[in-house]
Amino acid sequence: MSADPPLVLDIDGTLTRPDRWGIDPRVFDPVRDWEAPVVIATGKAFPYPVALCHFAGIPELVVAENGGVVYTGDDVFFTADRAAAQAVLEEYRAAGYDTGWGPENTVNRWRETEIAVDLEQPIGPLRAIAAEHGLEVVDTGYAYHVKDTAPNKGDGVETIAERVGFDLADAVAVGDSVNDVSTFETVGRSFAVKNADETAKAAADEVLEGAHADGTLAVLERVRGSG
Ligand SMILES: O=C(O)COP(=O)(O)O
Numbered sequence: 739m740s741a742d743p744p745l746v747l748d749i750d751g752t753l754t755r756p757d758r759w760g761i762d763p764r765v766f767d768p769v770r771d772w773e774a775p776v777v778i779a780t781g782k783a784f785p786y787p788v789a790l791c792h793f794a795g796i797p798e799l800v801v802a803e804n805g806g807v808v809y810t811g812d813d814v815f816f817t818a819d820r821a822a823a824q825a826v827l828e829e830y831r832a833a834g835y836d837t838g839w840g841p842e843n844t845v846n847r848w849r850e851t852e853i854a855v856d857l858e859q860p861i862g863p864l865r866a867i868a869a870e871h872g873l874e875v876v877d878t879g880y881a882y883h884v885k886d887t888a889p890n891k892g893d894g895v896e897t898i899a900e901r902v903g904f905d906l907a908d909a910v911a912v913g914d915s916v917n918d919v920s921t922f923e924t925v926g927r928s929f930a931v932k933n934a935d936e937t938a939k940a941a942a943d944e945v946l947e948g949a950h951a952d953g954t955l956a957v958l959e960r961v962r963g964s965g
């Protein structure tokens with residue numbers, strides 16, 4: 739029997755339940771039993787994917803903060819710092835807005851290279867202030883990410899592949915939004931779940947019939963043993 743291909747999985751919209759929030763519990767078993775590296779590549783802050791790997795019982799191979807933080811299991815790489823995004827937030831606040839997460843939010847508490855803003859907040863002034871600072875705002879459908887333009891998930895996945903020693907051409911990625919496009923461009927086979935945004939759908943090799951974890955689980959079943 740041939741080996742499983744290396745996997746690159748996004749979290750929100752990809753491993754989640756059809757009602758958007760929370761990991762679909764059905765993904766834990768196939769991910770834990772996967773006989774190849776599984777990389778979690780997310781826009782969420784570093785502790786979230788680390789905890790997901792921990793509780794799933796798999797090695798911690800993590801691209802967090804849209805590529806701002808990369809963890810190979812041995813080394814942590816930071817490809818941006820938070821200062822510029824923090825300055826954008828201060829200016830956004832001075833203009834009368836805020837992140838929308840509340841005063842003691844856990845969304846940004848451990849975020850080291852970018853700032854996330856709730857989708858309910860006005861994006862116009864956020865984009866304008868970010869642009870003045872040379873930063874971009876990425877809308878994942880789950881948050882606005884104020885970030886340096888350089889980091890992306892795909893480069894992070896490449897760093898992990900080099901360190902762990904797998905071939906990117908063999909890897910399979912599943913994702914749902916614009917922040918997964920760089921991943922899709924980096925791996926051999928890419929899949930967008932049905933709920934994916936138009937940018938992710940256009941970049942993927944294939945758009946799945948299943949939404950959220952339904953789509954992802956179907957891919958896992960299909961590519962298992964095909965590596
Ligand atoms: O943090 C977000 O906005 C989305 O997270 P994701 O990249 O895991 O989908």
Ligand SMILES: [Mg+2]
Nearest residue numbers: 748750751914
């Ligand atoms: Mg996502």
